[in-house]
Amino acid sequence: EYLSGFGNEFSSEDPRCPGSLPEGQNNPQVCPYGLYAEQLSGSAFTCPRPTNKRSWLYRILPSVRxxxxxxxxxxxxxxxxxxxxxxxxxxxxxxxxxxxxxxxxxxxxxxxxxxxxxxxxxxxxxxxxxxxxxxxxxxxxxxxxxxxxxxxxxxxxxxxxxxxxxxxxxxxxxxxxxxxxxxxxxxxxxxxxxxxxxxxxxxxxxxxxxxxxxxxxxxxxxxxxxxxxxxxxxxxxxxxxxxxxxxxxxxxxxxxxxxNVVAWHGNYxxxxxxLDNFMVINCVAFDHADPSIFTVLTAKSSRPGVAMADFVIFPPRWGVADHTFRPPYYHRNCMSEFMGLIKGHYEAKEEGFQPGGGTLHSMMTPHGPDRDCFEKSSTALLKPERVADGTMAFMFESSFSMAVTKWGPSFDLLLLLVLRGGGGGG
Incomplete structure (x- = not known):
């Protein structure tokens, strides 16, 4: 069973202990069933109400033990x-x-x-x-x-x-x-x-x-x-x-x-x-909307409009843009892009990019669809068509310039050269 909604104030108690949520206050002198009250704070106490995150947990023994x-x-x-x-x-x-x-x-x-x-x-x-x-x-x-x-x-x-x-x-x-x-x-x-x-x-x-x-x-x-x-x-x-x-x-x-938490309430x-529930927004005339329209969640930085990290997906959808090169455009980006593939074949790189693998496009390094994708899409008859059926690719995009760890190159790592015709879209 689940409670639905993002960031809401919820309350829940295990049905085996009805009445385990205290009434009227968060930290009574004696909690129901002899439970211990414990607050979990996900923000500073003094954050504005819309960003203040905390939950009260009523547990059999406190975490301090x-x-x-x-x-x-x-x-x-x-x-x-x-x-x-x-x-x-x-x-x-x-x-x-x-x-x-x-x-x-x-x-x-x-x-x-x-x-x-x-x-x-x-x-x-x-x-x-x-x-x-x-x-x-x-x-x-x-x-x-x-x-x-x-x-x-x-x-x-x-x-x-x-x-x-x-x-x-x-x-x-x-x-x-x-x-x-x-x-x-x-x-x-x-x-x-x-x-x-x-x-x-x-x-x-x-x-x-x-x-x-x-x-x-x-x-x-x-x-x-x-x-x-x-x-x-x-x-x-x-x-x-x-x-x-x-x-x-x-x-x-x-x-x-x-x-051992019997009951809890809060918004943290x-x-x-x-991901099937994502309502896709897309271009219905010509040209290319930026991939930010596929953002599921964001972690904001202190700079307005700039994210520490965005979680972006590329779900199944209709492509209908006219007079347009429809795959992801060639790109140089002030953000870092890490892409992964959950299932299927990503449209901009059919070969080499496989489920369970990944790509990293560093800041301002050119990237885009491979040569085969470019040639096929440049000559295709443009008509409404399904894109990415059976596929789910995603991107972690960040304003940070990311460094690869010592472990990263120990796996099957390919260096994608411009001469090969691109190296993947973002």
């Missing part, structure tokens, strides 16, 4: 942006390999690999782009990100995410956002792969619509938040809470499940969204 954090191995999760020399060339990765469970058990956290990023978690200004490749569920351990928000894009295999607010099943062609500080655990059902966009210092929100008006793009009511669910479970062998803090991983032990929650 834990042993000290100790440093742990970070694997390929990193915030070191200076280990590889800068390279402005167009880059493309083949599908990232998923480890075989018969060879090595890898869960969501150990399967996180940082591909590129920029900025600094300490100053709360930056982003990271990660891949996750895993084959086993998290058992008696959970993860929380003290550095920022995770936007998770499953590409292969569904994932069951247990959070302090409840459970969410997220399938390919859906996304979910786990906001800063929220604890969660990931169950998988076989070989699983996906993408993660992490932002430090801002939360994702719906883009302004401007002249589009009140309706269009991603509608608030299509975002789903889980209903309350709890487990009252002691773990004698220890439950591990993994904390990403200042780009490093730390672990702490406690003797109970952290998913995890949520998911089905």
């Amino acid at each position: 834990h042993k000290p954090y100790t440093a742990m191995h970070c694997g390929n999760l990193t915030e070191k942006w200076d280990e590889v020399e800068p390279d402005p060339n167009q880059l493309r990765w083949m599908p990232f390999t998923i480890p075989k469970s018969s060879e090595k058990k890898v869960d969501f956290v150990t399967g996180l690999h940082t591909l590129c990023g920029a900025g600094d978690t300490k100053s709360r200004n930056g982003i990271g782009i990660h891949m996750f490749t895993c084959n086993t569920s998290m058992v008696d351990r959970c993860f929380n990100n003290s550095d920022g928000d995770f936007l998770i894009v499953p590409q292969q295999g569904e994932i069951l995410i247990t959070t302090e607010f409840g459970k969410m099943m997220v399938e390919p062609n859906e996304i979910c956002v786990i906001q800063q500080g929220m604890r969660f655990s990931v169950n998988v059902f076989g070989e699983t792969r996906g993408y993660v966009l992490e932002v430090y210092g801002a939360h994702f929100e719906l883009p302004d619509l401007g002249p589009i008006g009140a309706n269009g793009l991603a509608n608030p009511r299509d975002f789903l938040t889980p209903v309350a669910w709890y487990e009252d479970r002691e773990v004698a062998t220890g439950y591990t809470v993994i904390n990403k803090y200042q780009g490093k991983l730390f672990s702490s032990q406690q003797v109970f499940s952290p998913f 929650t995890p949520y998911k969204y089905n």
